[in-house]
Amino acid sequence: MSAQTASKPKQRAVKLEVPKYGGLASHQLLRWIKQVSRAADALNIDDDEIRVFFAMSHPTGRADDWAWGLTCEDGYAFANFDDFIEQLKAAFLQANSDFRYRGEYLSARQDKRSIREYVHDLRFLASCVTQKSSLPEETKVTIFMNGLNDSAARTQLFRTYPSTFEDAVRTALAEEFSVLQSRTTTKTLDPHDMEVS
Structure with missing residues (x-):
């Protein structure tokens, strides 16, 4: 056994479940693309052609018809995995989806939700924007801060x-x-403990 082989053990492949994508909502497409990519990585699929075949085994309905329709016409319809993803986005992502998700992000408010729910929604909307440069970090911080309800958290930010x-x-x-800890501590104090006889 050589020194190179001993120092670099082969990673064990892990099979991850990937849901089927049927060609509907664009936010599901973006999530599905990430899930398929991660599942292919977990299975140690490095070859682009095999990655495309792996991804093509997970659509259903319209998306399945689209993918296999293209490969029946041209056996090399997808040059590589990135080409497959780009063609898939072009076929199923809503027109101006970046504009729509960015608009939702920019108008987001906490309202009656918890901070965690508000953050979850902002992260989801940011992940749906495919052109990351159109939603810079400074903008994300500003929108998050301005969207928070008046609270100690907002003041601290x-x-x-x-x-x-x-x-x-x-x-x-x-x-x-x-703030929650201080309220809990205040509520648990026994007023009789404060009495001095």
Whole structure:
């Protein structure tokens, strides 16, 4: 056994379940693409042609008809995995989907949701924007801060003004936790403990 072989053990392949994509909602397409890519990585599929075949085994309905229709016409309809993904997006992603998701992101508000639910929605909308440069980090931070309800978390964010979205989320959640802890501590104090005889 050579030194190279001994130092680099072969990774064990792991099979991940990937749901079928039927050609409907565009946000499901973007999630499905990420799931298929991760599942192919977990199975150690490095060859582009095999990655395409692996991905083509997971659509159903319209998406399945589309993929196999193209390969029946031209056996080399997809030059590589990236080409397959781009053609899939062109066929099934809504027109102006980046504009729509970016617009939803820019108008997002916490309203009656918890900070965690608000953050979850913002992360989801940001993941649906395919052109990442159109939603810079500074914009994400500003929208998150402005969309928060008036609270100690929002006040703390405006004091510190974090540079990244994830830093802003950590700060807001830490402040929310501190406020909840202080309320819990106040409620559990027994007034009789304070009496001095």
